Amino acid sequence: MTVEYLPPALETLVEQFAKLPGVGAKSAQRLAFYVLSMPEGGAEAVAQAEVGARGRSAGGPGCQNFAEGDGPCPVCADPRRDRSTICVVADPKDVTAMERGREYNGLYHVLHGVISPMNHVGPDDLRIQPLVSRVAAGDVSEVIMATNPDTEGEATAMYLARLLRPFGVRVTRLAYGVPVGSHLEFADQATLMRALEGRQEL
Amino acid sequence: MTVEYLPPALETLVEQFAKLPGVGAKSAQRLAFYVLSMPEGGAEAVAQAEVGARGRSAGGPGCQNFAEGDGPCPVCADPRRDRSTICVVADPKDVTAMERGREYNGLYHVLHGVISPMNHVGPDDLRIQPLVSRVAAGDVSEVIMATNPDTEGEATAMYLARLLRPFGVRVTRLAYGVPVGSHLEFADQATLMRALEGRQEL
Numbered sequence: 001m002t003v004e005y006l007p008p009a010l011e012t013l014v015e016q017f018a019k020l021p022g023v024g025a026k027s028a029q030r031l032a033f034y035v036l037s038m039p040e041g042g043a044e045a046v047a048q049a050e051v052g053a054r055g056r057s058a059g060g061p062g063c064q065n066f067a068e069g070d071g072p073c074p075v076c077a078d079p080r081r082d083r084s085t086i087c088v089v090a091d092p093k094d095v096t097a098m099e100r101g102r103e104y105n106g107l108y109h110v111l112h113g114v115i116s117p118m119n120h121v122g123p124d125d126l127r128i129q130p131l132v133s134r135v136a137a138g139d140v141s142e143v144i145m146a147t148n149p150d151t152e153g154e155a156t157a158m159y160l161a162r163l164l165r166p167f168g169v170r171v172t173r174l175a176y177g178v179p180v181g182s183h184l185e186f187a188d189q190a191t192l193m194r195a196l197e198g199r200q201e202l
Numbered sequence: 203m204t205v206e207y208l209p210p211a212l213e214t215l216v217e218q219f220a221k222l223p224g225v226g227a228k229s230a231q232r233l234a235f236y237v238l239s240m241p242e243g244g245a246e247a248v249a250q251a252e253v254g255a256r257g258r259s260a261g262g263p264g265c266q267n268f269a270e271g272d273g274p275c276p277v278c279a280d281p282r283r284d285r286s287t288i289c290v291v292a293d294p295k296d297v298t299a300m301e302r303g304r305e306y307n308g309l310y311h312v313l314h315g316v317i318s319p320m321n322h323v324g325p326d327d328l329r330i331q332p333l334v335s336r337v338a339a340g341d342v343s344e345v346i347m348a349t350n351p352d353t354e355g356e357a358t359a360m361y362l363a364r365l366l367r368p369f370g371v372r373v374t375r376l377a378y379g380v381p382v383g384s385h386l387e388f389a390d391q392a393t394l395m396r397a398l399e400g401r402q403e404l
Contacts, residue, residue: 101398172401173401177377178379196303198379199376202360
């Protein structure tokens with residue numbers, strides 16, 4: 001980067017901000033200057049929040065979702081959630097996406113990635129073993145695959161389905177189909193065919 | 203429109219072009235000038251194609267899809283199509299969308315609209331009676347609703363399902379769900395919930 005005439009500490013801060021996704025050189029500089037202009041204690045609060053969040057979110061004990069320390073994740077901690085259903089997602093932010101719907105009432109399992117031979121990610125690189133342990137424990141009746149509806153997400157779901165079948169749980173996956181509020185003429189070919197195959201009784 | 207200093211015939215042509223969807227005043231003028239610059243017989247060919255297409259596509263005999271004269275539409279005319287399945291769409295261009303997928307092998311029925319109280323479109327304004335007649339004829343085993351996945355399309359599908367149920371045919375509709383190749387985090391709430399409800403065994 002060509003940030004010049006900045007004190008070394010500020011330059012380091014700009015460089016750190018520039019590593020964040022979606023933050024370019026200019027935004028990084030703007031953020032850095034903003035931090036410097038914050039009232040007394042502001043920079044320390046941001047720094048503490050960053051270190052604190054990271055240190056405490058190594059993955060929940062069972063579900064592998066972000067959690068505080070060794071405690072359960074916020075979903076697992078809720079006594080009203082149905083413990084017999086596990087929704088498998090690739091990423092902690094997919095938990096947020098599912099929760100936005102306010103309809104799913106089970107637990108989650110976060111894989112922290114998908115099987116991707118292209119990127120040298122195999123099953124052993126994902127949090128699959130803890131999922132198998134949870135299912136093997138016997139209280140689970142259904143595992144819903146909610147990996148992304150793309151090739152790698154699909155392949156990962158199929159792999160897990162084969163792995164979990166011996167335990168006698170119901171393994172399902174989110175329906176492919178036409179999104180609500182869209183138009184047929186804008187749907188791609190693959191989606192239309194999945195919507196046709198997955199058609200349901202009215 | 204403020205098209206000035208044009209011969210009246212050219213002005214009329216510009217006005218006609220400007221009525222087409224997506225054609226503004228400037229495009230209309232450009233199209234009109236292009237027609238004038240076409241080689242001998244060019245303008246006549248365009249005019250004939252327009253009149254010819256319109257005159258011959260009043261709606262096929264049974265399916266109400268665009269067809270030539272009193273003949274069957276290209277889908278109905280194909281002897282290899284499965285005559286026991288009818289896919290109900292709102293618009294002739296939805297037939298094209300479904301055909302792009304190259305997987306559906308049944309026939310179609312084009313409603314030419316959807317029930318829309320807001321726009322004063324009731325069931326009697328659509329080509330519903332010919333659909334009932336086709337189903338009543340008895341050769342149909344399944345009717346697939348492929349109206350758009352929005353409120354009006356959904357309401358129309360539900361209306362038709364109730365109407366056709368007495369005939370003992372299977373009535374289904376295209377699956378709602380996450381589009382192939384998309385990402386969970388970009389899926390809207392309603393779509394995610396439909397994908398969850400419609401989840402399928404792996």
